[in-house]
Amino acid sequence: MKIKVANHSGFCFGVKRAINIAKNALRDSKYRENIYSLGQIIHNPQVVRLLSEKGLYVVSDIDAIKKGALIISSHGAPQKIIEKIKRKKIKLIDATCPFVKYAHDIIKRLKRDGYKIFVVGDKNHPEVKALLSTVGKKNLYIRGAKAKKIALVSQTTQNRDNYIKEISDILKADFNEARIFNTICNDTARRQSLTREFLKECDVMVVVGGKNSANTKRLHHICRENRVDSYHIETDAELKSGFFLKKKCVGVVSGASTPEKTVKKVAERIKRLT
Numbered sequence: 001m002k003i004k005v006a007n008h009s010g011f012c013f014g015v016k017r018a019i020n021i022a023k024n025a026l027r028d029s030k031y032r033e034n035i036y037s038l039g040q041i042i043h044n045p046q047v048v049r050l051l052s053e054k055g056l057y058v059v060s061d062i063d064a065i066k067k068g069a070l071i072i073s074s075h076g077a078p079q080k081i082i083e084k085i086k087r088k089k090i091k092l093i094d095a096t097c098p099f100v101k102y103a104h105d106i107i108k109r110l111k112r113d114g115y116k117i118f119v120v121g122d123k124n125h126p127e128v129k130a131l132l133s134t135v136g137k138k139n140l141y142i143r144g145a146k147a148k149k150i151a152l153v154s155q156t157t158q159n160r161d162n163y164i165k166e167i168s169d170i171l172k173a174d175f176n177e178a179r180i181f182n183t184i185c186n187d188t189a190r191r192q193s194l195t196r197e198f199l200k201e202c203d204v205m206v207v208v209g210g211k212n213s214a215n216t217k218r219l220h221h222i223c224r225e226n227r228v229d230s231y232h233i234e235t236d237a238e239l240k241s242g243f244f245l246k247k248k249c250v251g252v253v254s255g256a257s258t259p260e261k262t263v264k265k266v267a268e269r270i271k272r273l274t
């Protein structure tokens with residue numbers, strides 16, 4: 001059986017950066033034993049566990065922290081929370097991905113220019129919650145509402161096809177002017193296009209990454225949309241020989257918070273199983 005492994009895998013730029021920021025904070029004697037991340041620093045349970053063994057504690061309630069340093073995850077955080085942290089006697093370390101920051105900057109500009117803004121993304125994801133907080137109630141565009149000037153931005157890890165579909169739906173509304181921003185990051189776009197490429201040849205796909213990782217779930221969704229058998233796994237331990245029965249080609253792709261060595265282990269285990 002043919003095994004195709006994506007040549008673009010391992011951590012994306014934003015995840016690498018966030019992990020380095022966390023490691024540097026863990027090495028800093030000033031914060032010893034008091035380093036926290038607001039939510040998981042990246043959406044990969046294995047990496048989060050490794051960092052917690054080194055002393056990075058995941059918290060959801062900033063009131064519980066009295067001293068030390070708090071790291072904002074790669075997904076960013078709502079402005080209100082950031083201001084609250086600044087008022088406390090704790091050090092704020094911002095590991096928000098610059099691509100996420102760029103989406104916030106666009107929203108701030110659009111607000112200043114009087115646009116109603118529509119955000120395409122998973123409303124329960126921390127990145128989208130933060131983007132919506134930057135938009136604010138007054139500037140939020142509600143589907144079907146009347147507005148003179150509307151603008152669309154998306155979650156950085158959105159499925160490109162889904163964003164295009166949402167854009168065409170929103171453009172049916174009544175407005176004078178619309179602006180569309182491609183805030184899907186390059187890394188996400190590249191992983192999605194590699195997945196689509198593999199789907200042309202492969203009859204089974206293995207998608208590697210955190211079960212809570214939005215960009216990994218989207219890769220899996222793309223496979224399912226194309227009606228190709230696909231499995232979303234976090235580690236090689238979840239692989240079963242039955243996945244590959246009577247299959248000719250398997251494609252292995254991974255999310256942006258999946259370590260390179262996890263992908264390698266998956267590819268090696270597939271080789272042994274087939």
Ligand code: F3S
Nearest residue numbers: 012014097099156185
């Ligand atoms: Fe940033 Fe894109 Fe990674 S938004 S965290 S580079 S998936």
